Amino acid sequence: MTELIPPFDFQRVFIEPWTLDWRVFLWVVLMGFFVAAACGLTGVYLILRRMALVGDAISHSVLPGLAIAFLAGSLAGGGTVAGGESHDLRNPTLMFIGALAAGVVTTLLIELIHKKSRVKQDAAIGITFSSLFAIGVILISVFADKVDLDADCVLYGEVGLVASHPFVQLGGTELAPWPVARMCLVFLATGGLVLAFYKELLVSSFDSGLAASLGIKPGLMHYALMCWLSVVVVSAFEAVGAILVIAMLILPGATASLLTHRLPLIFLWTLAHAALSAVAGLHLAIWLDCPTAGAMVVAGAGLFCAAWVFSPSQGLLPGLRRRLSAAKVEAPQFDDAGGVSPGNPATPVARR
Amino acid sequence: MLRQPKIWLLFALLLAGLLPAEAAKIGDLTDTNVLDQAWRFFSLRDPSLRAVLLGSVLLGVTCGLLGSFIVVRKMSLMGDALSHAVLPGVALGFLWNMTKDPVAIFIGATIAGLLGTMAVYAITHTTRLKEDTALGLVLASFFAVGICLVKMIERLPTGAKSGIDKFFFGQAAALSTEDLQLMTGVTTVVIAAVLLCYKELLVSSFDPGFARATGLPTRLLHHGLMLMLAAAVVIALQAVGVVLVSAMLITPAAAAYLLTDRMHRMLVIAAAFGVASGVLGAFLSFLGNNLPTGPFMVLAASFLFGAAFLFGPRHGTVARWWRQRSRSQRVERENLLKAIFRVLEDREFRGEGATLQELCALRRETIEQIRQAVRALRQHGMATFDEAGEAVYLTPEGWQRARAVVRNHRLWELYLTNEAKIAADHVHADAEEIEHVLGEEVVRQLEKGLAYATRDPHGRIIPSSAEILQDDPGRRPAEGMVGYGRKT
Amino acid sequence: MSLATPPKPGPENRELAILTPGQTAPVADPRALPLEIHDLTVSYHRKPVLWGIDLQVPKGKLVGIIGPNGAGKSTLIKAIMGLLPLSSGWVKIFGEPFQSNLRRVGYVPQRESVDWDFPVNVMDVVLMGRYGRLGLFKRPKKQDREIARECLEKVKMLPYADRQIANLSGGQQQRVFLARALAQESDLYLMDEPFAGVDAATESAIVEIMHELKSRGKTLLVVHHDLPTARNYFDLLILLNMRLVAFGPTEEVFNYELLQKTYGGRLTILSEVADAVRQKTS
Secondary structure, eight states: OTTTSOOOOHIIIIIHHHHTSHHHHHHHHHHHHHHHHHHHHHHHHHHHTTOHHHHHHHHHHHHHHHHHHHHHHHHHHOSOOOTTOOGGGOOHHHHHHHHHHHHHHHHHHHHHHHHHSSOOHHHHHHHHHHHHHHHHHHHHHHTTTTOOOOHHHHHHOOGGGGGGSOEEEETTEEEEEHHHHHHHHHHHHHHHHHHHTHHHHHHHHHOHHHHHHTTOOHHHHHHHHHHHHHHHHHHHHHHHHHHHHHHHHHHHHHHHHHHOSOHHHHHHHHHHHHHHHHHHHHHHHHHHTOOHHHHHHHHHHHHHHHHHHHOTTTOHHHHHHHHHHSOSSOOOEEOTTSOEETTOTTSOOOOO | OOOOHHHHHHHHHHHHHHHHHHHHHTTTTOSSOHHHHHHHHHSOOSHHHHHHHHHHHHHHHHHHHHHHHHHHTTOHHHHHHHHHHTHHHHHHHHHHHTSOOHHHHHHHHHHHHHHHHHHHHHHHHHSSOOHHHHHHHHHHHHHHHHHHHHHHHHHSTTTTTSOTTHHHHOOGGGOOHHHHHHHHHHHHHHHHHHHHTHHHHHHHHHOHHHHHHTTOOHHHHHHHHHHHHHHHHHHHHHHHOTTTHHHHHHHHHHHHHHHOSSHHHHHHHHHHHHHHHHHHHHHHHHHSSSOOHHHHHHHHHHHHHHHHHHHOTTTOHHHHHHHHHHHHHHHHHHHHHHHHHHHHHHTTTOSSOEEHHHHHHHHTOOHHHHHHHHHHHHHTTSEEEOTTSOEEEEOHHHHHHHHHHHHHHHHHHHHHHHTSOOOGGGSHHHHHHHTTTOOHHHHHHHHHHTTTOOBOTTSOBOOOHHHHHHTOTTTSOGGGOOOTTOOO | OOSSOOOOSSGGGGGGGGGOOOOOOOOSOGGGOSEEEEEEEEEETTEEEEEEEEEEEOTTOEEEEEOOTTSSHHHHHHHHTTOSOOSEEEEEETTEEGGGGGGGEEEEOOGGGSOTTSSOBHHHHHHHHHHHHHOTTOOOOHHHHHHHHHHHHHTTOGGGTTSBGGGSOHHHHHHHHHHHHHHTOOSEEEESOTTTTOOHHHHHHHHHHHHHHHHTTOEEEEEOOOHHHHHHHOSEEEEEESEEEEEEEHHHHOSHHHHHHHHTTOHHHHHHHHHHHHHHHO
16 A cells, blocks of 8 residues: 555655746646636536536547547648657647537537437437547547547546646747647636626526527527537646546536635636645645646545535535534414515514 | 347347448458458357457346436436446455456445445535536546546556556456456346336336335335446446446437337347447457457447437437428328319319319419429329320319318318307418318317308308218229219 | 314414314224324425424315415425425324325326336336335236226226327326326325316316215325315315415315415415405305
């Protein structure tokens, strides 16, 4: 067991990353934060619309889109991927087109299956994403020499290696590694979209009927959200892989909605969760010597559990204390007309 | 309930039909002779291939049976969450003695899977988070823990060559004898449980409230099902892999769901589809060199689902489209018959044929459209052209049908104006729809209810059923027939 | 002995005693009562849905449960069936706790509570009524099929026995549920809105069957939504709005004052009540 879990060395785990190799680890943490924040902000709407598992589906089915984009890129560029110098073969435009197409195809297929047959939505989601993901895995294993993606990357990404990518150069100074810069852009864009379309998204998520009557097309909002989700997922894909991205989508928003009921505060808590899980995950990964993306999700899950237990409004512990201290059932209050107002002290009570 | 010989026959046919179908499809995937490969694969001579085949059959049956209950209980994504959640258990089971000991892995994975389902239950019942969020959360968090554990194991000197990474996408070739024994055991238990508790599982899936009210231990059944599901996921892991094992639960069962309306048939068909996709997937990955098995099995299952979705006899899209099309064609034909009747009626039934010109004027269509429509009528033996092809004559069948449609239309108009008190100028559109769907029984009732009225609200004659039946071409010799539109 | 037992002690319930006019002859053997509820409280998240219900239902009666939306009508049925945890109180069926007298209770849930796309046909559903008597692991026998056929015949659904349940109209689906309850061959029937969304023919068929059951000495508890018909259908009425407002013979409790108590200040329903009462007095 001692081999499995390395001894905990405070110096190595907490001090050295920020003294010796801080250049590397800063970028890793920033990348983790941008990924979790961009995914988390989008994920809040998935949770609100009860579409968390559509996010699951899209994160899986982006894989064939990416694989096909890489294939197309390598066919256009000619030749095969040679060693580590693969960056040039990755055509970001193609990747985004592939991901968008995959996202739209997924959404359409799910809708097709569950509207045109009696298969329910949950089964439709399961069938769609597993088929597409299977196609993706087959593509990357059959065309392993042409597709610059390996199975490991699909499973848990490579956020730990982010600093080894070439840097964005601006006027001779190195700003940031390319993936970090791209993810930062996606995060800023997500934040901007959330701010710009705050009320439209809120209304269409809460009550699509009302949204339609206000002139906001719920169908359009749905597809726009799905498209943006595909963009975010594909940007996060290299960093965290196809499956862990689900955690990035759901964990921050879920933790936040345990802590508060107000949407603006949910967004703030989401960002806080993203930042905390990125930092904690990094240290966990250094300690246990395991994939950084996985460790970040484990840290995020730990934060969720903490919120679940200790949240003042809905946590298990405060709830337990309340249950112990108060009566089992709140007494109802009956007014004169015989109407009832269960436990609402604002209503006048008639007692003699 | 499972003793239907027809179904077993279908099952056998499916299996038999697989052989040529596969061989034909794989032509270009590999350079070696596909038929030779197929022979090698299915002749059961090679022991390792025999293991693969047996494993695929076992996992297909188990997943198909349990998947059917998962699909009808609308818990498909619980299967997905559970399959991801077993990963840390697999890693811990492996740690037990640093080998792929199937029993240790089985126990570890089953426990982890059950913990996952319990976590989903706890989250949905103690917080405001909805089930989909809880599922996604548990799925990804457990998977992350599993990934970290697996990578930590691989870092160990003994773990590096263990092949634990084969659990991600599945490698049926890696099945060992102990694996197969375990798979056989689980499959036997699942089949026995489904046979024994068929009625309990059925009623608690259909109407859980009623099941509890009749005293069935629904909660126990649910947990038992979850336990079996976790076990099924674990035995399918080796061959299909963590990521895609849920598809083997959902897809064959969903395909079966589209093909039948009875639960016991669904179970059998789902098991057959599971076996078919398992064997097909194993074979395909065997053809390619060392490709992962899971994705091919899933694709084979999706292919079967697609076929059921499109070509299912009752719920299939093609069948539905075909029914719709033939219905609309019938409506077209009946509308033309009605138009011919009107033309004849306007002439007070003097003369026998309706010219295409007259029909054009009445229906506001071009002469070509009318000619086309009359050809369809002729195909159905309801009308003939004259020599010049400019006039239409109804056959006795056509004449009878024409009068029946007109009768339906006018009866319904009269019914709406008399009984439902709708103004006479508002009833035509409604009657246009209903005239094609009124059955003889309803017509009889309508006629009786309207006291065998002879005039519709617009003052036109309503042909009576008695009269129409009298002219039944089947009852009278065709030669002696003197009907309108009959070419003499 | 009053049918409605003295209310829960507590200031808020003091006036309840005046509101419960159900006076019938005392029941000699309390064990013979089909249904006895004492101080039943059910709550969701600590908010009560039913509060201090006391009820004693005599044998061979048709009992309607009426009250506004959210009054806890369905909750009461479910609590009796033991489908919900009770915060306090007890329910006895024929003098014993529910679990030991399962076979004497038939249940008709709301139609929306199941997935009608489920791959079963009409016969399968009706046979489910026999499952409670079969015991674990046993399959339905020929005799059970015979009973199921008879029950289908009674609701005039025998010609549809082989139909998939999705291909039925709402009224037909409700009749299938009724046939399933009949197949349970129980002494006490609990029905959750059997008239919701059914056609007139089905409604009269259901009423007919209810009366037939009653004439055979069965007791029926029916959640009902429609006030005007409630007056005609039932012998006894339970007026419910979280607490028991009144319980007694229909002609005694179906009056403006008590209905107003039940429905509170809900104006639209009040006008409905006024109509119903006017109908009654005219």
